Amino acid sequence: MGRPRAFDTEAALDIAMRHFWNEGYAAARLDDICDEAGLSKPSLYAAFGDKDALYEKALERYAEVFKGRVIGALEGAASAAEMVEGYFSEVAAILTDRKLPLGCLRVNTSSECAESRPALAKAAEVQRSGTRDHLRALLQNYGLDSRSAQEMAQFMITLSDGLAAGARAGATPGQTRTTARLAAQSVSNLL
Template sequence: MSDRGRPRSFDRTAALRQAMELFWAKGYEGTSIADLTAAMGIGSPSLYAAFGSKEALFLEATEYYTQAEGTEIWAALDKAPTACKAVENFLRQTARAYSQSDRPQGCLIALGALHEDSSSGAICDDLRRRRAENRTALLRRLERAVAEGELPAGFDSGTAATFYATVQHGMSIQARDGASRAALLATVAGAMAAWQGLAGTT
């Protein structure tokens, strides 16, 4: 008799979270199917039946990560009263999120796969797109500040967005290498010291 239509004997969301944390800690290429089935508590047939493939599982796991982890980082951009405070809060929330002790350090989107991979590039393409979307979120907040007259008309929003996105990526690597929250916050302080130069203020 076919198993089609039978309810799965595991919690799919819980299994997906386990996969996400494993990919987060070890990256796409560093994570094997055996690693995944052990962490998720399922056999490989169940993994393939539920998620299709390792590649599809990673893509779903990164979407889950985007929805479940670090949401306070991006919320900080809209909640702050000024662009300067928005960027500072964005980086400070990054420092907190990347240095939590109960989960892998750093960022899955930044560290999940940095080279062309065995998925014919689909994994790298997806992460590259997500990183670009993150930069765009910064860019839009800065452009809004220019439009509202908070920042001067000549403010280079694109350069500033790239700079602060790059700082965030560097913090991810620092965190993965064991940097403390205090060390990450020191990086934030240094990055914000550059704000006056970027904004043309004294």
């Protein structure tokens, strides 16, 4: 039986998540992640596997933290329009938080990995689909039929991905918040 891990795996994943988010998959260096986490490469590999596996675990950690934060903000909304407003408001709050890297980890890296690392792009798409399905279920709870809820959820994800890409490309916090408000109004007008 091996020795128990002598490091905080969540803290190490948070460090890896920030490197992938900031630098992209290809540019993120395991040496830098190990140095910041205070780990040797063998310890990192033993805990998480290779770079692809570490990225997938970092993406799961990202979903746990940020999808949970966004979806949590929607609980208890009095109407579908209020839920939509809460969704875009929370997305904008994350995208304009200067303590966080720019954009969205999933959006930033999924197109980068599409051809060179299709399994990682697939993992990102699974995460996107999970968020879309959660939004669809919430919209159905507010009375939208299955097809309309699916279409609206897809539209919401597409708009929020665009917000994330814009934030990464240099949109100011004010521009991001304004665009999020307009996105919420657009979706609400279609409900």
